[in-house]
Amino acid sequence: MLGPESDGRHPSxxxxxxxxxxxxxxxxxxxxxxxxGALGVNLVVEEMETKVKRVIxxxxxxxxxxxxxxxxxxxxxxxxxHAHISVYRxxxxxxxxxxxxLYLCLVMEFNxxxxxxxxxxxxxxxxxxxxxxxxxxxxxxxxxxxxLHHFDIIHRNLKxxxxxxxxxxxCKLQDLSSNVLMTNKxxxxxxAEEDPFHKSxxxxxxxxxxxxxxxxxxxxxxxxLDMTSCSFxxxxxxxxxxxxxxxxxxxxxxxxxTMEEKQIPDAxxxxxxxxxxxxxxxxxxxxxxxxxxxxxxxGSFKSSCISLTLHRQMVPASITDMLLEGNVASIxxxxxxxxxxxxxxxxxxxxxxxxxxxxLGLQWSPELVxxxxxxxxxxxxxxxxxxxxxxxxLHLLGQALVHHPEAKAPCNQAITSAVLSALRSYPEEESLxxxxxxxxxxxxxxxSESVSEELQNAGxxxxxxxxxxxxxxxxxxxxxxLGLLWALLLDGIIVNKAPLEKVPDLISQVxxxxxxxxxxxxxxxxxxxxxxxxxxxxxxxxxxxxALLLQSIRLCQNRVLLVNNAYRGLASLVKVSELAAFKMxxxxxxxxxxxxxxxxxxxxxxxxxxxENVGMLLVHLASYEEILPxxxxxxxxxxxxxxxxxxxSSLVSDSNAFSKPGLPPGGSPQPGCTTSxxxxxxxxxx
Numbered sequence: 294m295l296g297p298e299s300d301g302r303h304p305s306x307x308x309x310x311x312x313x314x315x316x317x318x319x320x321x322x323x324x325x326x327x328x329x330g331a332l333g334v335n336l337v338v339e340e341m342e343t344k345v346k347r348v349i350x351x352x353x354x355x356x357x358x359x360x361x362x363x364x365x366x367x368x369x370x371x372x373x374x375h376a377h378i379s380v381y382r383x384x385x386x387x388x389x390x391x392x393x394x395l396y397l398c399l400v401m402e403f404n405x406x407x408x409x410x411x412x413x414x415x416x417x418x419x420x421x422x423x424x425x426x427x428x429x430x431x432x433x434x435x436x437x438x439x440x441l442h443h444f445d446i447i448h449r450n451l452k453x454x455x456x457x458x459x460x461x462x463x464c465k466l467q468d469l470s471s472n473v474l475m476t477n478k479x480x481x482x483x484x485a486e487e488d489p490f491h492k493s494x495x496x497x498x499x500x501x502x503x504x505x506x507x508x509x510x511x512x513x514x515x516x517x518l519d520m521t522s523c524s525f526x527x528x529x530x531x532x533x534x535x536x537x538x539x540x541x542x543x544x545x546x547x548x549x550x551t552m553e554e555k556q557i558p559d560a561x562x563x564x565x566x567x568x569x570x571x572x573x574x575x576x577x578x579x580x581x582x583x584x585x586x587x588x589x590x591x592g593s594f595k596s597s598c599i600s601l602t603l604h605r606q607m608v609p610a611s612i613t614d615m616l617l618e619g620n621v622a623s624i625x626x627x628x629x630x631x632x633x634x635x636x637x638x639x640x641x642x643x644x645x646x647x648x649x650x651x652x653l654g655l656q657w658s659p660e661l662v663x664x665x666x667x668x669x670x671x672x673x674x675x676x677x678x679x680x681x682x683x684x685x686x687l688h689l690l691g692q693a694l695v696h697h698p699e700a701k702a703p704c705n706q707a708i709t710s711a712v713l714s715a716l717r718s719y720p721e722e723e724s725l726x727x728x729x730x731x732x733x734x735x736x737x738x739x740x741s742e743s744v745s746e747e748l749q750n751a752g753x754x755x756x757x758x759x760x761x762x763x764x765x766x767x768x769x770x771x772x773x774x775l776g777l778l779w780a781l782l783l784d785g786i787i788v789n790k791a792p793l794e795k796v797p798d799l800i801s802q803v804x805x806x807x808x809x810x811x812x813x814x815x816x817x818x819x820x821x822x823x824x825x826x827x828x829x830x831x832x833x834x835x836x837x838x839x840a841l842l843l844q845s846i847r848l849c850q851n852r853v854l855l856v857n858n859a860y861r862g863l864a865s866l867v868k869v870s871e872l873a874a875f876k877m878x879x880x881x882x883x884x885x886x887x888x889x890x891x892x893x894x895x896x897x898x899x900x901x902x903x904x905e906n907v908g909m910l911l912v913h914l915a916s917y918e919e920i921l922p923x924x925x926x927x928x929x930x931x932x933x934x935x936x937x938x939x940x941x942s943s944l945v946s947d948s949n950a951f952s953k954p955g956l957p958p959g960g961s962p963q964p965g966c967t968t969s970x971x972x973x974x975x976x977x978x979x
Contacts, residue, residue: 317385318398321349333396337403343759346403347382352474354395359473360386363397366471370446374676376718377437379457379467397474401467408453408464408516416523424558425595427520430456430464432589432596436674437466438513439581442506449475449504451512452494453519459717475504493532497539497573507575510584514570521563522548525555538571545571562592613637617644621653621661628664635672642668642681650692662686662708669711676722679715683728690735708736713751723767726760730773737780745781749788754781758792761799768810771803775816782823793829796820797838804841814845815855822862835866839876843886850896853903860893860906867913874914878923887927894932901940908936 321338324346328335333352340347354360364384373380383400408430415422434456441448448455449470458464492500496511515535522531526548537544545568552560566587569579579587588594608631616627617640624641631637642665645653665682672678686708712729719725733753737745757774764770778796787793800817807813821838824830830838842859849855863886866873877886890907897903911933914920924930 318387348401348403350399352397360395360397363471363473375440376673377433377465379465404457406458408456412523421524422520428594429596433464442581447504448509451509493535507578510570510578613640625664635675638668642685666707666711687732723770727769727773730777734777734780745784746786754792779819797834811849815852818845818855818858822858825862825865835870835873836876839873864910871917874917874920
């Protein structure tokens with residue numbers, strides 16, 4: 294791995310070739326280069342806008358046809374959805390004019406740790422890898438590989454460095470390759486001979502450019518062998534062992550015997566497993582289902598994700614529908630009795646979603662939610678179940694709040710953990726983002742500050758900001774993301790304010806994308822107001838934010854929630870900045886902020902909460918001597934006089950009349966803010 298000497302600049306790409314723009318690579322800044330693989334160079338990069346680190350594998354292609362073939366073969370991999378598979382973030386072709394070469398660029402998730410680091414750390418310490426941990430991650434790898442093989446997808450490049458650790462107990466397969474790239478003999482002979490370690494993980498037939506699901510089985514067998522023997526074999530010995538197995542499988546017996554002598558955990562199970570995985574003839578090798586059966590079904594291995602449905606017959610749809618004909622209690626019983634059958638769980642939740650309100654129950658049912666959360670955890674690899682479960686919980690919550698506005702829905706740790714796990718497993722599934730964001734936005738506002746803090750510690754703020762940026766064209770993601778952002782900011786307990794500095798600019802992009810969307814403007818105004826209270830809007834952003842708030846009010850004067858939050862935000866900014874105050878009185882297209890205040894008052898003059906917020910803004914504007922002449926010339930004194938006459942001091946200062954804006958039923962009231970003194974000062978203007 295290259296160290297600090299890397300200068301961080303883009304490698305020179307020279308002039309563009311025909312049809313190959315530079316723009317895709319220009320989004321990234323190269324940080325350093327990893328050790329080259331058998332197919333190309335791996336670069337650790339940083340996205341310019343989001344500052345998120347990625348890995349870009351650059352594979353040199355022979356010509357346009359070769360590059361296009363590889364790209365066409367890899368494109369379907371972008372659609373894979375599995376909790377333990379890291380899909381490519383982006384694929385593109387670039388041209389290096391200096392050496393007149395085409396490169397296929399594969400953008401991947403960046404993680405510092407992989408199985409390679411785990412194995413090497415244990416090897417140096419001569420320690421045995423923890424049995425429980427190994428069983429768990431092996432189950433995840435098997436689950437992911439079975440998923441690929443189910444769709445006739447071959448990994449082709451399975452090795453420890455391509456199994457990344459996104460957390461201490463959550464791994465993902467990455468760097469799936471294509472037949473076009475792996476069977477390029479000229480390219481292979483140049484790279485592979487230089488890197489015997491990577492080549493040593495490949496099956497005998499793969500060295501002759503023949504790949505199948507059984508090739509993946511061989512590679513996985515080599516990985517398991519390395520993990521179980523790392524405490525007593527160094528890396529060179531392990532490499533020569535892997536190579537020798539291609540000609541002399543008998544050498545495996547010696548290692549398996551040593552494992553027994555050194556009392557390696559589960560040595561007996563691995564002794565039954567590895568000979569079947571490391572057969573020279575692919576037709577003699579066991580399948581992925583056989584591996585699962587030996588370890589998890591017939592053996593004693595345990596993992597959080599292995600689906601035993603691999604060895605169960607599916608329950609026919611007709612029988613499932615018959616079982617689900619009863620009431621809610623009956624359906625829950627079926628779900629509990631058939632917890633391991635994802636098809637039953639999915640149909641059961643669909644059935645619950647269709648039940649009339651009086652049958653489903655008008656209150657949030659802890660028992661029902663517990664069953665749904667358990668289903669999400671048991672079937673985290675099934676995207677349809679995650680989507681249906683979140684839809685059902687959101688439906689239950691919405692129905693409960695409609696019929697019992699004062700009721701609180703519990704946002705307990707199990708629910709939070711389940712939905713956050715779904716987000717981590719399917720970070721690019723926008724339909725799931727919308728459901729999870731909406732669900733958390735409602736439950737978070739009803740719970741204690743600790744819930745908001747917990748979600749922030751889980752990286753949810755950064756997650757929202759990343760997807761507001763990357764999913765700008767998806768309206769539902771933007772609306773639900775802003776709603777959840779508002780909920781997280783509501784308590785004022787911010788773990789890390791640094792990411793929030795990007796929010797005003799992000800919201801500006803959102804509003805520019807949806808200039809006539811009232812719901813988007815309403816969500817944006819709520820966030821702007823809270824950011825202003827938290828001091829997260831910088832001075833350079835004051836004028837921009839004031840302009841956006843005024844624009845939103847003009848767009849949707851009839852939306853009371855938008856108007857209240859917008860005027861609160863304006864009052865907060867004007868209170869601390871004369872620059873913001875001047876922006877309010879400047880004549881621009883559509884009129885000045887003062888003329889807008891008059892319009893708002895005439896439209897909402899009978900709403901004490903709106904009048905209170907307008908009054909607060911006027912009080913703060915009047916505190917600047919330079920602004921007073923503008924207020925007088927705009928005839929604001931008459932408006933202030935009318936407010937004073939229509940709303941007595943006792944009414945204006947009554948905290949019970951003004952609750953926290955935008956809170957769902959049951960929200961805490963905002964402390965009363967008295968404007969009567971300020972109004973009297975304004976009436977006394979000369």
